[in-house]
Amino acid sequence: MFVSPMLLQRLDRPFDDEGYITELKLDGIRLILSKFNNKVHLYTQHNNEVTSKFPELQRIDIPDGTVLDGEIVVSDTEGKPDFEFMMERFMSSRSEHSIQFCVFDVIYHEGKKVAHLPLIERKEILASLIVNEEHITKVQWVHGHGKAYFDIVKQNGLEGIVHKRADSKYQIKKRSQDWIKVINYQQTDAVIMGARKGEFGLLLGIEERDRIKPVGVMEFMNPDAKKQLYSRYRDLITEENENFIFIEPKIKCRVKYRNYTKKGLLRIPSFIEYIS
Structure with a gap:
């Protein structure tokens, strides 16, 4: 039962x-x-x-x-x-x-x-x-x-x-x-690299020396932060495909997450605050 x-x-x-x-x-x-x-x-x-x-x-x-x-x-x-x-x-x-x-x-x-x-x-x-x-x-x-x-x-x-x-x-x-x-959340600083079409999700990256390493999709963000994002990202669009809109990596934020997966992605990342 x-x-x-x-x-x-x-x-x-x-x-x-x-x-x-x-x-x-x-x-x-x-x-x-x-x-x-x-x-x-x-x-x-x-x-x-x-x-x-x-x-x-x-x-x-x-x-x-x-x-x-x-x-x-x-x-x-x-x-x-x-x-x-x-x-x-x-x-x-x-x-x-x-x-x-x-x-x-x-x-x-x-x-x-x-x-x-x-x-x-x-x-x-x-x-x-x-x-x-x-x-x-x-x-x-x-x-x-x-x-x-x-x-x-x-x-x-x-x-x-x-x-x-x-x-x-x-x-x-x-x-x-x-x-x-x-x-026991971990925290890190990330850049927003794009937005998923349809269901909400943001592509995240971590700055590493001379490149940005993709670290997955963030699905958790409060409504006020989403409004701020929508007011900024349109001027940063570089290209898009069937699933994503890609932007210049100029919007930085702090996120919390459970751990890194074996593929090097953030597990269940969640927005904390903007840092730029």
Whole structure:
């Protein structure tokens, strides 16, 4: 059975509060695992069944009548979650990447919904259900210490942290301040090289000595910044094709992004401010 997962609010900075627990935010794919009638079913957060993609999770030892929430990840050679490796495994049955289901919550236990219980009690249930093994593990957590935890995340180039109210209920299909994510964004200065026709998107480049290196498309920009762009870029147009309008690289901006992809592109770049 599918359960629509609880969603997270976003915050720019971590905080210290003993009323919250702190967990590592894992860079993978959200997964709901359900076992009823001794059959395991796997679903993405958008209710796409993906059971056949991960046969190793159909053999894990958990009791019947269980629904778990977690993140499925693939680690790189340093043991860090690698989203690109995860997507390779997700998209191709020929991929040899080994997956691990990192579980952080339980929604059904022994066939009964436990979403109404405080998070700490659900964590206790989870501890009794999951024995860490090759393909499944429990997500570790601490009381408070959000700032120090986030510092460690930044030092190690990980995705971020999650603050969760220790007494929070599991709010199915809702976004709540009880669960808050803090992303470890990187920042860089870039130039705008063009605009996509149709759906909004800006071509970005990074200045490197005597050339500009293309680093992908930015799709996130606030309305005021878009207005400023539209008032400036028309005089800078150099050419266009079926998909893009190209401009002189004279408009500079600061952007935030998750990380560089293996192809050298910015992952999910987002506008911060103009710098020229």
